[in-house]
Structure formats: structure tokens, C-alpha cells
Amino acid sequence: MPTNLIRPDDPALHDEPVVAVATLVGATGSTSKKLGAKMIVGASGRLVGGVTIGGCVDAQVIEAADALVAGGEAKRFLSISLDDDEAWEIGLTCGGTVDVLLQRVRPRDARDPLVAAHRRAAALVDDGETAVIVTPLDGGDPRTVVEAEAPAPSAGVFLDRVAPPTTLVIVGAGQIAMSLTALARELEMRTIVVDGRERYATRERFPCADDIRVGMPSEVVAEIRHTKRVAVVLVAHDYKYDLPVLRALLRSPVGYIGMLGSKKRGSAVRDMLRDEGYSGDEIARLHSPIGFDLGGRGSAEVALAILSEIVAVQYGKRA
Amino acid sequence: MSGGSSAFRAAVLEHFRRPRNRGAFDAPSGQADGANPLCGDRVRVQLVVEGSVVTDARFTADACAICVAAASVLTDHVRGLSLGEAVAVDATWVFGALEGEPPSARRRCALLPLDTFKRALVAVGASGR
Numbered sequence: 001m002p003t004n005l006i007r008p009d010d011p012a013l014h015d016e017p018v019v020a021v022a023t024l025v026g027a028t029g030s031t032s033k034k035l036g037a038k039m040i041v042g043a044s045g046r047l048v049g050g051v052t053i054g055g056c057v058d059a060q061v062i063e064a065a066d067a068l069v070a071g072g073e074a075k076r077f078l079s080i081s082l083d084d085d086e087a088w089e090i091g092l093t094c095g096g097t098v099d100v101l102l103q104r105v106r107p108r109d110a111r112d113p114l115v116a117a118h119r120r121a122a123a124l125v126d127d128g129e130t131a132v133i134v135t136p137l138d139g140g141d142p143r144t145v146v147e148a149e150a151p152a153p154s155a156g157v158f159l160d161r162v163a164p165p166t167t168l169v170i171v172g173a174g175q176i177a178m179s180l181t182a183l184a185r186e187l188e189m190r191t192i193v194v195d196g197r198e199r200y201a202t203r204e205r206f207p208c209a210d211d212i213r214v215g216m217p218s219e220v221v222a223e224i225r226h227t228k229r230v231a232v233v234l235v236a237h238d239y240k241y242d243l244p245v246l247r248a249l250l251r252s253p254v255g256y257i258g259m260l261g262s263k264k265r266g267s268a269v270r271d272m273l274r275d276e277g278y279s280g281d282e283i284a285r286l287h288s289p290i291g292f293d294l295g296g297r298g299s300a301e302v303a304l305a306i307l308s309e310i311v312a313v314q315y316g317k318r319a
Numbered sequence: 320m321s322g323g324s325s326a327f328r329a330a331v332l333e334h335f336r337r338p339r340n341r342g343a344f345d346a347p348s349g350q351a352d353g354a355n356p357l358c359g360d361r362v363r364v365q366l367v368v369e370g371s372v373v374t375d376a377r378f379t380a381d382a383c384a385i386c387v388a389a390a391s392v393l394t395d396h397v398r399g400l401s402l403g404e405a406v407a408v409d410a411t412w413v414f415g416a417l418e419g420e421p422p423s424a425r426r427r428c429a430l431l432p433l434d435t436f437k438r439a440l441v442a443v444g445a446s447g448r
Binding site for chain 2 (some may be wrong): 063118195196197198200201216217219220236238239240241244245275
């Protein structure tokens with residue numbers, strides 16, 4: 001579940017009558033966060049999220065947010081240079097500027113225009129849709145539309161695209177799966193653990209999983225809505241699950257398919273699928289051996305390698 | 320797969336690579352699901368029964384080669400049998416069809432489809448035991 005939206009049930013905001021929402025709406029040069037990154041600053045001093053990786057920029061945003069929360073101003077626009085004088089002199093600056101929109105919000109008031117826009121976006125995202133919050137930078141209330149109805153980009157309007165979280169489907173409820181659910185939570189992925197064995201796929205073993213499903217794995221996986229935001233990892237290390245699940249996936253639009261095992265095992269599975277009529281392009285979608293080679297062999301290390309590869313694929317850094 | 324005669328291994332591999340009757344009916348007369356809770360084999364057997372005759376049978380499985388092969392030979396065999404004849408199919412027949420017996424630790428794999436088939440017969444009203 002994305003944390004950068006104001007939701008009515010967010011426990012971090014239930015005792016905050018007024019907050020400032022800072023949104024990164026423009027940038028030049030090298031910035032570490034995507035446009036749309038948000039930081040919520042509460043009257044109590046509470047901070048949720050961030051518009052940069054920290055340092056002096058976030059400090060300036062927090063200072064301005066504090067002033068906005070304390071005063072009556074509805075919004076403020078900050079344009080901040082990243083060319084810090086001292087850092088420039090010693091060659092440690094990234095350079096560029098960031099533009100931040102600050103908006104004063106009553107997070108529990110559904111009539112507040114930004115709260116209403118965020119709640120609508122949250123509802124769409126929870127429904128698997130990609131939402132776009134359309135914010136006029138020079139006045140006017142924000143509104144939320146589904147991605148297909150978003151206006152074309154134009155000066156003076158910020159289009160904040162909010163996609164559903166990645167769904168990580170983990171087939172095989174072993175040790176690596178346990179580590180995957182824990183690490184994936186930090187990455188704000190939704191996790192579904194799938195296995196045919198009731199003794200393995202338990203809540204006790206997977207306290208971090210969003211969903212645990214016991215059944216015929218290929219059927220369970222086939223029932224999940226297949227989109228580019230779905231990554232499926234086969235970590236049972238058992239052909240009895242790998243082959244049927246791959247048959248259910250290779251012709252689907254899921255964004256990532258990975259399978260645990262050696263190069264030799266992966267090659268044998270590819271040969272079998274080829275014999276069954278799957279094309280070279282379809283078989284090439286399979287990542288096996290799965291994950292980046294980080295050198296580690298422990299369950300958490302393998303899980304980290306797998307998640308690293310998934311993130312790289314999502315951002316187009318790996319095919 | 321390890322153990323068993325070479326004929327058994329060949330039969331299992333043949334049926335695993337080219338399983339007969341794998342798939343599902345839209346509207347079967349009856350079906351049953353089976354599972355081996357420790358190894359995780361999962362199988363579903365579906366039957367079409369007209370009058371007192373099994374006219375068609377299919378299976379789906381996320382299961383090992385032995386289990387898939389056993390489901391394959393079994394669903395092939397029962398087509399055309401009366402319900403009375405189908406109820407009489409037993410482990411001996413399955414092992415004969417697979418040209419041998421699996422190692423003792425894998426007998427459950429070979430017999431899961433048979434057990435599931437018997438419960439599918441019960442679901443269509445035949446006495447499966």
C-alpha cells in the first residue's frame with residue numbers, strides 16, 4: 001500500500017488536525033527521488049516520507065512546512081537550489097534545483113480538496129487502477145482521475161501519477177519466501193504466498209504476508225489479476241510447481257517471472273517448455289537463475305538478490 | 320525420480336512428458352481434489368458420467384512425475400467403464416499400467432490419483448470404496 005497518500009485510516013495522522021503536504025513537482029539536474037515524492041509534516045513535528053534523500057533540502061522544506069501549519073496560508077511554492085556553496089567548493093554537490101509544492105491540509109476532513117483527491121486516488125489504487133492527481137500550481141483545487149482520463153502535461157499543472165503497488169506472488173512457502181515477505185514489505189510491495197502444503201503456508205510462518213493461499217499453485221496463480229505490476233517468483237525449487245505455474249504465466253502480461261535453481265536446471269525447464277510449444281520470446285521472460293549474483297547464500301541474502309532484480313526490471317535497468 | 324524398474328521409469332517419463340487427458344471440463348458430472356500434505360502434490364480428477372458409464376475423465380495436477388503419470392494412465396483407462404467396473408480399479412491395476420511399482424516412499428504419489436478418482440466416483444453417486 002503506497003504510504004504517500006493521505007488515507008482516512010492512517011494511524012500516523014489520526015492525531016494531526018493540520019498537516020503540510022510537500023510534493024516534489026519539478027526538478028532539474030540530478031535528484032534522487034521521482035516527481036510526486038511526498039513528505040507530510042505534522043503540527044506535532046511528525047514527519048512521514050521525504051521529497052529528497054534528506055539533508056539540507058528536506059530541512060528547508062520542513063522549515064517552510066512548519067510555518068505553513070502554524071499560519072493560515074493554504075499553499076506555498078519552494079524552488080530550492082542544490083548548489084550549496086560549501087559543497088560546491090569541495091566538489092560534493094549534485095547540482096540542479098527542486099521545486100516543491102506545500103499544501104496545508106486537514107487530513108481528517110473529507111471536504112478538504114486535497115484529502116478528497118488523495119482518498120479518491122487511494123480507492124482507485126486499491127482497486128488496481130493507476131490514478132492521476134491533477135494539481136493546478138497557480139490556484140484551483142486538485143482533482144483525481146483514472147490514468148486514461150488524465151490531461152496532457154502542460155505548464156502550470158502537476159500530474160501526480162500514483163500506481164498500485166507491485167504484487168509479489170511467491171510460490172513455495174519455504175525459508176526464502178519468509179525472507180521475501182519481510183523485505184518486500186519495506187519496498188511497499190503486496191505479497192501473496194502460495195503453496196499446496198497447509199503446514200508450510202501458515203500465518204505463523206508468514207506474519208508479514210498480505211495474503212496466504214493454499215491450493216493447487218498453478219490455479220491460485222492463474223486466479224490473480226495479471227498485470228505488469230505483478231512479479232511472480234518460484235522458490236519452491238520443485239518442478240511439480242514450477243512447470244504448471246510457468247505454463248500459467250508465460251503468455252500473461254505479468255512484469256517479472258523468476259525461478260530458483262541452477263543454470264542447468266533452468267536450461268532443462270526451458271527445453272521442456274520449448275518442447276511444449278512455447279516460443280523463444282515467451283521462454284526468455286523467465287529469469288533463472290533468479291536474482292542478481294550478490295554472492296550470498298543465506299535465505300535473506302537470496303531474497304535480497306531476488307528483490308534487487310525485480311526492482312531493476314521495474315525501472316528498466318534489466319530486461 | 321529414482322528407483323523402480325527401467326520400464327517403470329520409462330512409462331512415468333512418457334506420461335509425464337505427454338500426459339493423456341490433462342485439462343478440465345466446464346461441467347463435469349463430478350470431481351474430487353486430492354493432496355499429499357507433506358510433499359505438496361495436488362491433483363483434481365473430473366468425470367463425465369452418462370447413465371451408469373464413465374464416458375470421459377480428465378485431470379489437472381501440480382504434482383510430481385509419478386503422480387502425473389498415474390493420473391494419466393488412470394483417466395485413460397476408466398473411459399468407457401461402468402461405474403461398477405470403475406469402482407473396482409485398484410492399486411494393482413495402477414502399478415501394472417505403470418509397468419512397475421515405485422519405491423515404497425513414493426507409493427503415495429502413485430496412488431493419490433486413484434484415491435482422488437474414487438472420491439470423484441462418490442461425488443457422482445457411485446460407491447467409491
